[in-house]
Amino acid sequence: MSTFTSLMDSVDIPAAREGLNDAGWRIIGNIDDVAVLQAVKDELDRMATSPDVEINYGGSEHRVWMAHEKSDLIRDFFEFSNGVISRVEDEEHVAHNVLAIRNRALSNMSAELTQGRWHLDSLRRQLKIFVFLTDVTPDSGCFEMIPGSQRMGFKLEHALKGELVTLQDLIRNDGTRAYSHLREQLIERIVARGYESKAFTVPKGTIALVDTSSVHRARPCTSGERYALTSYYH
Numbered sequence: 001m002s003t004f005t006s007l008m009d010s011v012d013i014p015a016a017r018e019g020l021n022d023a024g025w026r027i028i029g030n031i032d033d034v035a036v037l038q039a040v041k042d043e044l045d046r047m048a049t050s051p052d053v054e055i056n057y058g059g060s061e062h063r064v065w066m067a068h069e070k071s072d073l074i075r076d077f078f079e080f081s082n083g084v085i086s087r088v089e090d091e092e093h094v095a096h097n098v099l100a101i102r103n104r105a106l107s108n109m110s111a112e113l114t115q116g117r118w119h120l121d122s123l124r125r126q127l128k129i130f131v132f133l134t135d136v137t138p139d140s141g142c143f144e145m146i147p148g149s150q151r152m153g154f155k156l157e158h159a160l161k162g163e164l165v166t167l168q169d170l171i172r173n174d175g176t177r178a179y180s181h182l183r184e185q186l187i188e189r190i191v192a193r194g195y196e197s198k199a200f201t202v203p204k205g206t207i208a209l210v211d212t213s214s215v216h217r218a219r220p221c222t223s224g225e226r227y228a229l230t231s232y233y234h
């Protein structure tokens with residue numbers, strides 16, 4: 001079970017660092033073994049029936065946390081991911097969580113299910129590695145982000161305008177952060193200023209390294225399904 005870890009040496013670390021700094025993301029590799037992708041997907045389906053699964057968006061999204069402790073294949077992804085992040089950061093890092101996530105089509109397109117999805121995970125650099133287990137289409141709930149929005153210059157500019165973050169956000173720590181639900185109009189204004197959103201409509205097996213302190217969301221899934229693993233770092 002070393003499908004992921006055997007890819008470690010092929011990851012271009014300087015390019016990964018550059019991608020993070022410039023755009024906030026980089027594709028760092030690809031799993032070609034479709035049987036392994038299918039096996040992880042099957043494990044996710046199995047784990048999604050467990051009572052401790054988190055279910056969101058009207059039953060369309062299933063989240064299995066600490067998935068690396070529940071599957072050997074996912075543990076291999078965890079180890080690969082730790083190796084990559086430790087090299088990129090030039091310091092030992094261990095993921096504090098691995099999420100196995102399954103998105104299926106929403107039952108309706110109500111605002112509750114489709115809006116309020118754009119957010120920042122943090123104001124400071126925060127890295128995640130995603131591996132997509134199924135082909136991701138524009139409609140199957142793709143990960144989407146605004147390249148460049150991870151930069152402190154971007155955040156300060158918008159913070160000072162009181163749009164992205166209020167001064168209160170910078171000092172309070174009560175879990176009510178405004179940047180956890182950005183208004184759709186703000187995203188429209190950011191795009192109108194010349195930022196383009198990047199949708200990760202990628203073939204199955206694609207591995208992406210992302211700074212999720214950028215403006216991002218999972219686009220509402222309107223048809224098909226999306227399966228992914230995500231490793232979390234502080």
Ligand SMILES: O=C(O)CCC(=O)C(=O)O
Binds near residue numbers: 141230
């Ligand atoms: O599932 C996704 O595509 C993104 C979810 C998200 O916001 C995150 O992983 O930080």
Ligand SMILES: [Fe+2]
Binds near residue numbers: 216
């Ligand atoms: Fe996020």
